[in-house]
Amino acid sequence: MIVLGIESSCDETAAAVVVDGKTVLSSEVATQIEIHRPYGGVVPELASRQHIESVAPVVRSALDRAGLSADGVDAVAVTQGPGLVGALLVGFCFAKAWAFARGVPWVGVNHLEGHVNSLFLTENPPSFPFVALLVSGGHTSLYQVTGPVAMTLIGQTRDDAAGEAFDKVAKMLGLGYPGGVVIDRLGQGGNPDAIAFPRSYLDKERFDFSFSGLKTAVSRYLQTHPEPDAAHVSDIVAGFQEAVVDVLSHKLIHAARTCRCDQVAVVGGVAANSRLRERVTAAAAGQGLSVHIPPISLCGDNAAMIAAAGYHHLSAGRCADLGADVFSRDRTGVAGVGFT
Ligand code: KG4
Numbered sequence: 001m002i003v004l005g006i007e008s009s010c011d012e013t014a015a016a017v018v019v020d021g022k023t024v025l026s027s028e029v030a031t032q033i034e035i036h037r038p039y040g041g042v043v044p045e046l047a048s049r050q051h052i053e054s055v056a057p058v059v060r061s062a063l064d065r066a067g068l069s070a071d072g073v074d075a076v077a078v079t080q081g082p083g084l085v086g087a088l089l090v091g092f093c094f095a096k097a098w099a100f101a102r103g104v105p106w107v108g109v110n111h112l113e114g115h116v117n118s119l120f121l122t123e124n125p126p127s128f129p130f131v132a133l134l135v136s137g138g139h140t141s142l143y144q145v146t147g148p149v150a151m152t153l154i155g156q157t158r159d160d161a162a163g164e165a166f167d168k169v170a171k172m173l174g175l176g177y178p179g180g181v182v183i184d185r186l187g188q189g190g191n192p193d194a195i196a197f198p199r200s201y202l203d204k205e206r207f208d209f210s211f212s213g214l215k216t217a218v219s220r221y222l223q224t225h226p227e228p229d230a231a232h233v234s235d236i237v238a239g240f241q242e243a244v245v246d247v248l249s250h251k252l253i254h255a256a257r258t259c260r261c262d263q264v265a266v267v268g269g270v271a272a273n274s275r276l277r278e279r280v281t282a283a284a285a286g287q288g289l290s291v292h293i294p295p296i297s298l299c300g301d302n303a304a305m306i307a308a309a310g311y312h313h314l315s316a317g318r319c320a321d322l323g324a325d326v327f328s329r330d331r332t333g334v335a336g337v338g339f340t
């Protein structure tokens with residue numbers, strides 16, 4: 001089944017063509033970073049307006065790169081939520097209209113299920129069951145995954161998402177937007193042990209996260225150490241990053257042991273972080289667990305992962321009707337709540 005995927009939940013307009021939820025024929029991403037950079041974060045109305053300009057050309061380009069005409073597409077999968085409602089509506093309505101005009105089935109996909117499905121687009125996909133850590137700008141969650149679109153939430157952040165903490169700390173230090181990538185780069189030149197920022201494990205046996213205390217600790221540190229020089233900034237970001245990575249890797253490994261899974265995965269934008277990749281890989285190896293982290297091109301938002309998740313829904317006979325709407329908040333894996 002050839003699925004056209006469309007993603008517009010935040011600040012990337014993306015389209016992709018994927019065969020049978022596995023083989024990526026094309027994956028195009030139009031990023032809005034330059035539009036939001038002057039504001040230090042995503043401005044929802046600007047994001048929606050830019051999606052309107054980008055969605056048709058991005059879909060056209062995904063089809064061209066796949067060497068297909070519109071007639072070659074069997075079905076459409078589009079992000080339904082969670083995300084910015086105005087941004088979601090652009091991709092969602094485009095997909096709905098496109099599928100209606102072509103007379104093909106279409107389905108709404110949970111963005112977080114999409115991130116988990118990025119694993120099945122790689123050469124080394126995990127088998128079921130496994131434990132997945134989803135770390136992005138809006139979410140930090142642990143799931144036990146039992147099928148391509150079957151996952152149970154076992155823990156999540158009580159306040160900031162990990163990516164949000166990276167972005168806010170970068171902003172405090174005047175490092176620009178988006179902050180995760182810059183912290184990753186600068187942290188490589190710093191000493192992660194130079195400054196002991198707090199590790200917020202909450203209950204070490206449980207799987208919830210909290211990053212707002214760490215963010216406040218960095219802010220307090222900067223009040224007492226104003227205008228750090230470049231070497232000092234590298235130590236600050238390395239210390240902050242290490243505190244985040246310590247907690248994420250501990251909880252992921254502990255969750256795998258508790259769920260008796262011998263495979264772990266990390267997905268989402270923050271899965272691109274080099275220190276997180278290194279530490280999770282080492283911790284998993286130390287416990288005899290196999291580790292699965294997608295290539296960096298599949299960590300950030302993209303539409304190939306949406307097409308992959310959509311394929312599994314469509315294969316199970318689920319498709320949407322013209323009355324379907326988007327949703328802003330996540331319901332993934334919450335007991336008793338199904339997907340639309
Ligand atoms: O999954 P994603 O592209 O969008 C959401 O669904 O939120 O994740 C974006 C987040 C941002 O907070 C960004 O700063 C973070 O991922 N990020 C990183 C890195 N690359 C992106 N964080 C740490 N290290 C990175 N290399």
Ligand code: ZN
Nearest residue numbers: 136269300301
């Ligand atoms: Zn995402």
